[in-house]
Amino acid sequence: MRMPAPIRLRELIRTIRTARTQAEEREMIQKECAAIRSSFREEDNTYRCRNVAKLLYMHMLGYPAHFGQLECLKLIASQKFTDKRIGYLGAMLLLDERQDVHLLMTNCIKNDLNHSTQYVQGLALCTLGCMGSSEMCRDLAGEVEKLLKTSNSYLRKKAALCAVHVIRKVPELMEMFLPATKNLLSEKNHGVLHTSVVLLTEMCERSPDMLSHFRKLVPQLVRILKNLIMSGYSPEHDVSGISDPFLQVRILRLLRILGKGDDDSSEAMNDILAQVATNTETSKNVGNAILYETVLTIMDIKSESGLRVLAINILGRFLLNNDKNIRYVALTSLLKTVQTDHNAVQRHRSTIVDCLKDLDVSIKRRAMELSFALVNGNNIRGMMKELLYFLDSCDPDFKADCASGIFLAAEKYAPSKRWHIDTIMRVLTTAGSYVRDDSVPNLIQLITNSVEMHAYTVQRLYKALLDDISQQPLVQVASWCIGEYGDLLVSGQCEEEEPIQVSEDEVLDVLEGLLVSNLSTPVTRGYSLTAIMKLSTRFSSLNRIKKVVSIYGSSIDVELQQRAVEYNALFKKYDHMRPALLERMPIMEKTATNGPSETVQTNGETDSTILDTKHLPSISQPASQANDLLDLLGGNDVVPIIQTTVPTKPASAGGELLDLLGDLSLTGGPTPTPASSVPMSQPPFLLDGLTSQPLFNDIAAVIPPMTAYNKNGLIIEFTFERSNPNPNIAVITIHATNSTEADMTEFVFQAAVPKTFQLQLLSPSSNVVPAFNQGSVTQVIRVLNPQKQQLRMRIKLTYTHKGSPVQDLAEVNNFPPQSWQ
Amino acid sequence: MMHFLLLFSRQGKLRLQKWFLPLPERERKKIVKDMTTMVLARKPRTCNFLHWKDLKIVYKRYASLYFCCALENQDNELMALETLHRYVELLDKYFGNVCELDIIFNFEKAYFILDELLMGGEIQETSKLSIVKSIEASDMLQETMEEYMSKPAF
Numbered sequence: 014m015r016m017p018a019p020i021r022l023r024e025l026i027r028t029i030r031t032a033r034t035q036a037e038e039r040e041m042i043q044k045e046c047a048a049i050r051s052s053f054r055e056e057d058n059t060y061r062c063r064n065v066a067k068l069l070y071m072h073m074l075g076y077p078a079h080f081g082q083l084e085c086l087k088l089i090a091s092q093k094f095t096d097k098r099i100g101y102l103g104a105m106l107l108l109d110e111r112q113d114v115h116l117l118m119t120n121c122i123k124n125d126l127n128h129s130t131q132y133v134q135g136l137a138l139c140t141l142g143c144m145g146s147s148e149m150c151r152d153l154a155g156e157v158e159k160l161l162k163t164s165n166s167y168l169r170k171k172a173a174l175c176a177v178h179v180i181r182k183v184p185e186l187m188e189m190f191l192p193a194t195k196n197l198l199s200e201k202n203h204g205v206l207h208t209s210v211v212l213l214t215e216m217c218e219r220s221p222d223m224l225s226h227f228r229k230l231v232p233q234l235v236r237i238l239k240n241l242i243m244s245g246y247s248p249e250h251d252v253s254g255i256s257d258p259f260l261q262v263r264i265l266r267l268l269r270i271l272g273k274g275d276d277d278s279s280e281a282m283n284d285i286l287a288q289v290a291t292n293t294e295t296s297k298n299v300g301n302a303i304l305y306e307t308v309l310t311i312m313d314i315k316s317e318s319g320l321r322v323l324a325i326n327i328l329g330r331f332l333l334n335n336d337k338n339i340r341y342v343a344l345t346s347l348l349k350t351v352q353t354d355h356n357a358v359q360r361h362r363s364t365i366v367d368c369l370k371d372l373d374v375s376i377k378r379r380a381m382e383l384s385f386a387l388v389n390g391n392n393i394r395g396m397m398k399e400l401l402y403f404l405d406s407c408d409p410d411f412k413a414d415c416a417s418g419i420f421l422a423a424e425k426y427a428p429s430k431r432w433h434i435d436t437i438m439r440v441l442t443t444a445g446s447y448v449r450d451d452s453v454p455n456l457i458q459l460i461t462n463s464v465e466m467h468a469y470t471v472q473r474l475y476k477a478l479l480d481d482i483s484q485q486p487l488v489q490v491a492s493w494c495i496g497e498y499g500d501l502l503v504s505g506q507c508e509e510e511e512p513i514q515v516s517e518d519e520v521l522d523v524l525e526g527l528l529v530s531n532l533s534t535p536v537t538r539g540y541s542l543t544a545i546m547k548l549s550t551r552f553s554s555l556n557r558i559k560k561v562v563s564i565y566g567s568s569i570d571v572e573l574q575q576r577a578v579e580y581n582a583l584f585k586k587y588d589h590m591r592p593a594l595l596e597r598m599p600i601m602e603k604t605a606t607n608g609p610s611e612t613v614q615t616n617g618e619t620d621s622t623i624l625d626t627k628h629l630p631s632i633s634q635p636a637s638q639a640n641d642l643l644d645l646l647g648g649n650d651v652v653p654i655i656q657t658t659v660p661t662k663p664a665s666a667g668g669e670l671l672d673l674l675g676d677l678s679l680t681g682g683p684t685p686t687p688a689s690s691v692p693m694s695q696p697p698f699l700l701d702g703l704t705s706q707p708l709f710n711d712i713a714a715v716i717p718p719m720t721a722y723n724k725n726g727l728i729i730e731f732t733f734e735r736s737n738p739n740p741n742i743a744v745i746t747i748h749a750t751n752s753t754e755a756d757m758t759e760f761v762f763q764a765a766v767p768k769t770f771q772l773q774l775l776s777p778s779s780n781v782v783p784a785f786n787q788g789s790v791t792q793v794i795r796v797l798n799p800q801k802q803q804l805r806m807r808i809k810l811t812y813t814h815k816g817s818p819v820q821d822l823a824e825v826n827n828f829p830p831q832s833w834q
Numbered sequence: 835m836m837h838f839l840l841l842f843s844r845q846g847k848l849r850l851q852k853w854f855l856p857l858p859e860r861e862r863k864k865i866v867k868d869m870t871t872m873v874l875a876r877k878p879r880t881c882n883f884l885h886w887k888d889l890k891i892v893y894k895r896y897a898s899l900y901f902c903c904a905l906e907n908q909d910n911e912l913m914a915l916e917t918l919h920r921y922v923e924l925l926d927k928y929f930g931n932v933c934e935l936d937i938i939f940n941f942e943k944a945y946f947i948l949d950e951l952l953m954g955g956e957i958q959e960t961s962k963l964s965i966v967k968s969i970e971a972s973d974m975l976q977e978t979m980e981e982y983m984s985k986p987a988f
Contacts, residue, residue: 023939030938066942073848073941075863094975102945109856132972142954143854167968170958178954204959211956249961252916259960262913302912337881342912373880 019052020045022066029074042076053084061088062096065103072106082107082114089121097125097133101140110146119149126156131167134160138168142175150179154186161193166202173197173208177215187216187223198233203250203257206237210263217270228271231278235285238264242289253297265289265306272314279315286311290323301331301339305346312350325350325357332364337373344368344379351386362387366396369403374410377403381411385418393426397436405443412447416440420452430463431509434470442477445484453489458601460494469509471498476513478523483532489540492527495520496544497598500551517552521545525561535570542573546580550595559584716831722808722823726753727782729762729808731825733832741799743832749782749790753814757782760812762792767805771797782812796833804833835955836914837889837904838865839948841937844898846870849937850944854955869902883911894918898934920962921951927966946972 020028025045032038049064065084072078085107088100108115118140125137138160141153157179160172180187190212197209213230216223241256250257268286272279289307294300304327311324328350331343347365351358365387368380381403388396397419404415419440427433437456441448460470474491482488495502499520505512527533527541542565549558562584565577583591716733723729727749734744751757760780766772777792798804806825811818841850848866857865872884873893884891886904892914893902901918905911922932924947929936937944950965952958959965 026939070941073851075848094972098946098972098976099942102942106851109858111856111858130975132968132975135968135972139949139953143949144856146856171953174953174956174958177956181954203961204964207960208956208958249963257960258916259913259957262910266908266910298912299916302910302916305912306910337879338883338912338915341881341883372877375881375883375885 019048019060019064019067022063022070025067026070029070038074042071042074046071046076050080053080058091061091062093062099066099069099069103069106078107082112086114086117086121089118089125094130094133097136101136105140105144109144110149115144115146116148119152122149123153123156126153126160131165134168135171138171138175142171142178145175145178145182147182150182150186154179154183154189158189158193161190166200166205169200170202170204170208173205173212177208177212180215180219184219187220190216191223191226198230198237203260207257207260207263210234210260210267214263214267214270217267224270228275228278231268231271231281234264234268234271235282238268238285238289242292252299254294255299255303258299258303261289261303262306265303265310269310269313272310274315276315282310282314283317283320286316287320287323290320290327295330298336298338301334301336305331305342308346309349312346312354321354322357325354325361329361329364332361332368337371337376340368340371341373341376341379344376344383348379348383348386351383355387358383359387362392362396366399369399374408377407378411381407381415381418385422388422388426390426390428393422393428394432397422401436401439401443404440409447412444413449416444416448417452420455424455424459430466431469434460434463434466434473438473438477441484441487441490442481445481445487448484448486450486453486456490457493460490461497461598462600464600466509467494467498468501468506468512470494471502472507472510472513475502475515475520475523478527482527482530485534485537488527488533488537492524492537492540492544495524496540496547499544499548503552517548517554518557521548521552521554521557521561524548528561528565535572538570538573539576542576542580546576546583547595549584550592717829719827719829721747721806721825721827722810724821724823725814725819727751727757727810727812729810731828733829741797741801743796743798743804745794745796745832747790747792747794749792750786750788751782751784752786754784755815756784757812757814757819760790761810762790763809763811764794765807765809766796767802769798769800769802770804772806780812798833801834804828835906835909836917836952837906837955839901839903839952840866840869841944842866842870842873842900842902843934844874844900846874849899849934850941850948852945852948852952854952870900873900873902882915892918896922899937917952917957921948923962924951924965927962928969 029038029041032041045067049068052060052064061084065081065088068078068081068084081103085100085103088096089104091097091100104115104118108118122137122141122145125133126141128134128137138157141149141157145153157172157175160168161176163169163172176190176193180190194209194213194216197212198206200206200209213227217227238261241261244256246254247256250260252258255261265286268278268282272282286307289303290311293303293307295304308324308327311320316324325347328343328347331339332347334340334343344365347358347361362384365380365383368376369384371377371380381400384396384400384403388400400415400419400422404412404419407415419436423433423436427436437459441456460467463470471494474487474494477487478491478495499517501507502513502520503515503517505514507513524541524545528538528545533541542562545558545561549555552558562577562580565573566581568574568577583594718730718732721729721731728751730748730750732746732748734746747762749760749762758781760777760782762774762777764772764774773795775793775795777790779790782788782790796804805828807822808825809820809822811820813819835854837853837855839850839852839854840848842848848870851862851866853862868886869891872886872891876884876893882892882894884893889904889906890909890911891902891904892911893900894915895901901922903914903918905914925932925937925944928943928947929940947965947969950959950968959968
């Protein structure tokens, strides 16, 4: 019995749309699918097209249609154009290269690429160019290349984009399309021109050789662009009075790639860029789209400074445009150029800051990122005011990034310690729960190092706790500070503001309150318990503290329990060690900070200024080490243990030094080491670090300095300190000065010591020794000398002076006896 | 290049999906869901650009339909707006005062037109006239006059 003809597509659509519920729709679909399946089983050629079309509709509604995949192939193989059209559409929608079925298409496509009707060829090219897998592309690349050379512009433009797809899937095939590109740009047809420019762009982006090869096209591209601009009205390609803006934009983009890093090409396109930048109509989006692309090109190539300023000013005008989209792209572009053209972008700072108040979320975010990039020592106060205001009022999504950015900016450019602390307080109190976890240890370190502000800081933090204990980062930092500086708090020593009157019991009330509060996280509880413990050496209410500690010895929270038990042990068996263990933290050495990755390193200032303001060299802190110490000390206490750094000097091969220095044991120079510190046969670091005074404010006066090297205007002096807990470590600071009339750049100091010693070199303050003794390069060397042998050293100096490289080796033998005995 | 182009209604119903990258079915479904959620949540008078993963999303509403596409970083988003507009213009020329219903009932035509405008995520023809002519000629090729007179061929 013959089945009735399957219902037509549009009728099905109409029927399905009458369904009032999802269930009803599903029922209709299932019924129809069943009918379609049987129809497929009957191998009915007449209605296959109709059925697949219906299937595609149902697929769009979200229903499975995989059983139609093979049918699409049959349609593609059919001779009827209608069949092919639907078949190829179905293939593009239902098949993807993950299925083996799609490979069966290859032969059909190959035949259709050679079909006598260009619209069939077009279907094949389109399908191949949208979803062809690598295998298909390999098989059919030859056909595509042939069509790229045809004179039929309808096919030529499609072949060009198909070639782009082939190259994307199988980059090795790029070469074979090279000959066909020869006269692509002489075409008059805009479709071919446009797709050719896309093809050339793809090739240049992928291959530096292609890029150099195609640079010769710059004059031709410039000419085409010029004709577009100068030509009269062409209705076929006109958009709001601009002739073929799509083509203009692609040419500008290709010019950008060709001109980048190349003086000649950049010069050849200078005039046309200026012309486009000044003459393009800006009343509609299309004109601004072209200007946008032009600006991107100007900024990327080696353009004259006048042109660059023109570009930045265009962006500045964009910022004032009513159209939000224009403002958005302006901010995005300025963000890209802020590193290279910092001063020019600074001029638009106030407009950018105004964008922080924009209602559009995307614009606000861009404005925030850009604002951080523009902060520097000169504008820090004003900018911070705006950014803090923004932090108050912005969406929660922004708060974490904004807070991190503010911390980073404050750290780099704070005009005073008081200002810095106040800014941190402001962030913690307004956005305290959004602050990133790593801010807490960073802030603690900062506070520790601001010695004169301790009393002020702890007082402010204490007052903040009285107001609100819900913001965990704030609470953690506050607990830590109270634990450290609680004595300053109760003795009312604050100078910066009116000291508050608070008793030991009140302070302990607050800390104990944190322990029991539901708002406190386990980490916070840990902080407050440790803080309470620390106060045992600062307060007199010993009994109360002992009681708290013993109660938590049976806490369900394992972390708290462990701490409490250990603290209890301190009270009972190790009471003699307690004062030393809980002593005030020494100044911590600076670790690398983590800020939002887009914040610029140097906002118009050089790196060396940042380094100069920190007299302590930087040490990279292995996180695992710090965490080990966390348990007993209850905070991210940074113990100044000796480690090697990862300095920023260019790496020198340890090998070359080895050759020259023969039997001497070798360390020094930049060698990135693993995170573990140099092994010392000493009692555990823990106590070392804790009982030591800060390493660097030592008895320097006792050991006389010496001149280690004096030649060709370069003088290197050594000054000494003995490391307190460990008398076997000598800490030498080298001071390099240069009395000649030219700077010594790329200055690298390396040292080697005999086998019985161990040596560590920390990073230098800079690698330029300025002329005329205008400054010095300092670097710290630590030498371990357990056998107390006479210290001797071989040093190697390399630098560039007046353009020539200089290298010298020297022995240093005149160490004062106090430095090693 | 454009990664995908989606058309959906204000209720989040999908009307067209063009993918220029190979992605498994469930991933496509997820992306469609993300796009409709994100775009429909946008307040009026906000800019037409969004950031999603490492792509730039450009969307524009025309009557009851949202046109939404995803671009790579180096693509010009202002120009993408022009591309979307060009597509709408083409649909309008073909259907005459195009509305959502036209696209629902003639979705395959909408795809055919799109396939003359874009290929592999790039624009293949910048002349409106040229595209209209190609589509008309292709329609003519459909086997019988009856089919051409827009009595449904299937």
